[in-house]
């Protein structure tokens with residue numbers, strides 16, 4: 001077979017694919033009409049996850065799971081845009097890791113709105129200026145993003161999905177490496193690259209800024225003063241910086257978990273995770289007894305963080321993630337028992353426990 005013959009085959013299939021995608025778009029349009037009529041959420045993470053799991057299982061061909069997910073991400077992104085003008089708020093400016101996480105979840109067809117800080121992301125969704133928000137919650141090297149945890153205490157928003165994104169930080173500048181005097185980045189990135197900084201730039205000044213994109217902008221503006229930035233390839237590209245060294249994070253598998261927040265949580269998919277906050281009574285053994293509620297019902301607790309309550313000194317709020325959906329009987333019963341030992345329990349939502 002020669003190249004032209006093979007390409008004729010590809011052209012034929014692409015034509016068929018487009019016809020099928022148009023047919024799909026017609027059905028999606030009908031779904032959108034039904035959802036608007038019945039007041040349902042346009043974004044349906046449980047349906048997306050079920051569809052993706054079915055497709056990955058069915059797949060017999062050469063395409064790896066990652067490619068199937070990426071292709072369908074964009075097909076469903078086009079669907080979301082057809083159903084409504086979906087707007088997603090994220091921590092900007094453009095090119096931040098949160099922006100990339102948002103695109104990984106919602107694709108390129110929906111509208112994005114960059115916000116100056118996490119509180120604004122929450123606020124935009126609360127005031128319905130955006131349909132959903134994307135915020136980081138924890139990093140596998142550096143731990144919790146405490147500011148996000150704190151914002152959940154007073155917010156009525158619910159978590160409806162999670163996004164896992166591999167974070168590859170690099171050193172970027174528009175000056176040679178030996179002229180670098182100051183490193184700019186987000187505090188989380190400094191934490192993720194601590195060993196590399198000590199080994200490579202032990203004498204450099206470290207300046208924390210609001211995002212890696214902002215750091216890249218400063219590396220350009222203050223190049224003559226010896227500025228460089230640490231962050232992702234997109235931030236370097238958008239600011240015309242050279243990547244002087246790639247993959248400088250201390251752990252190769254460095255991954256950040258992001259949450260999608262909206263007005264409603266997500267229905268059960270059979271493989272879910274639930275997030276909640278609670279505060280305990282100030283009595284001996286309260287925390288142990290509260291946590292035993294999960295053990296009694298054989299529920300796996302995958303995360304616990306404590307944060308100051310900000311209402312009274314030395315009083316804490318615990319942020320917990322567990323396996324299961326808040327509508328499952330065992331989770332409901334565990335919550336009932338938990339409440340007996342707590343002064344406050346607040347469910348933040350249940351969502352598909354994706355590992356991609």
Ligand SMILES: O=C(O)C(=O)C[C@]1(C(=O)O)C=C[C@@H](O)C=C1
Nearest residue numbers: 031043044045047048076079080
């Ligand atoms: O089935 C739905 O609820 C749809 O809106 C369709 C669709 C899709 O393209 O398959 C699009 C967006 C939703 O988040 C889930 C699925």
